[in-house]
Amino acid sequence: MAEETHFGFSRLPLTDKQARVDAVFHKVASRYDLMNDLMSGGLHRIWKDIFVGRVKPSRKSRFRHLDVAGGTGDIAFRVAKAGSPLTEVVVLDINAAMLEEGRRRARAAKRDFAAAFDFVEANAEELPFADDSFDAYTIGFGIRNVPRIDKALAEARRVLRRGGKFLCLEFSNVNVPVLDRLYEAYSFRVIPVIGRLVAGDGKPYRYLVESIARFPDAESFCGKIAGAGFERASFTRLSGGIVAIHSGWKL
Ligand SMILES: C[S@@+](CC[C@H](N)C(=O)[O-])C[C@H]1O[C@@H](n2cnc3c(N)ncnc32)[C@H](O)[C@@H]1O
Numbered sequence: 001m002a003e004e005t006h007f008g009f010s011r012l013p014l015t016d017k018q019a020r021v022d023a024v025f026h027k028v029a030s031r032y033d034l035m036n037d038l039m040s041g042g043l044h045r046i047w048k049d050i051f052v053g054r055v056k057p058s059r060k061s062r063f064r065h066l067d068v069a070g071g072t073g074d075i076a077f078r079v080a081k082a083g084s085p086l087t088e089v090v091v092l093d094i095n096a097a098m099l100e101e102g103r104r105r106a107r108a109a110k111r112d113f114a115a116a117f118d119f120v121e122a123n124a125e126e127l128p129f130a131d132d133s134f135d136a137y138t139i140g141f142g143i144r145n146v147p148r149i150d151k152a153l154a155e156a157r158r159v160l161r162r163g164g165k166f167l168c169l170e171f172s173n174v175n176v177p178v179l180d181r182l183y184e185a186y187s188f189r190v191i192p193v194i195g196r197l198v199a200g201d202g203k204p205y206r207y208l209v210e211s212i213a214r215f216p217d218a219e220s221f222c223g224k225i226a227g228a229g230f231e232r233a234s235f236t237r238l239s240g241g242i243v244a245i246h247s248g249w250k251l
Contacts, residue, residue, distance in 0.1 A: 069142020
């Protein structure tokens with residue numbers, strides 16, 4: 001029997017998941033940034049600032065950064081701003097519509113940073129780069145959409161140089177009483193409605209909410225990162241565990 005996985009709460013063959021995920025992000029691409037602000041009340045900007053604060057690109061020597069599932073470029077722009085003319089940022093995403101939004105924003109933001117910028121359409125599970133070629137790897141709100149997470153983690157480790165850092169920002173498990181109930185009610189009742197009113201379709205947002213609920217808790221995901229061979233795997237919860245930053249080193 002074909003291997004199965006989840007798409008939100010429904011089950012489907014593993015080989016069908018990516019196409020369903022791609023359809024979601026094709027649909028939401030033009031409203032993605034606006035919806036992020038509306039759904040998180042702007043909090044995603046703070047989470048991303050804290051996350052990118054961990055990257056610390058060297059300003060004195062060449063620094064190659066890979067932002068996977070980079071979408072419209074929110075994480076990558078922040079890394080580029082923190083870097084110098086010696087910084088090279090590659091934004092990789094499987095979805096042409098999301099990358100197109102990113103390219104449009106990069107043209108508009110060109111004067112904000114001196115770093116070199118490149119966009120690559122590819123799969124996190126099969127990175128089109130040589131071994132040991134990046135100083136840091138980020139993936140923000142992307143890993144839960146990837147069908148074979150273990151493959152993506154192995155690829156992340158392969159393309160990082162020794163001493164390189166892996167960083168993942170993802171929704172996690174709220175571990176604060178009362179906040180967990182409020183968060184669940186908000187996610188399932190309010191977000192799909194905002195999606196319907198603003199983007200004209202609540203279904204993609206139901207997938208986003210369900211995929212968050214199904215994603216492993218912070219401890220289990222940390223175990224996966226260590227299992228992929230990263231050293232000093234650890235995590236930090238933000239906003240009561242609504243999101244978590246996971247990190248590890250290739251040593
Ligand atoms: C929620 S968005 C996150 C975008 C951006 N990192 C941010 O934080 O705003 C998730 C992104 O993951 C991308 N994605 C999904 N599966 C992928 C895969 N297998 N490889 C690369 N990107 C993927 C989607 O196309 C989408 O752009």
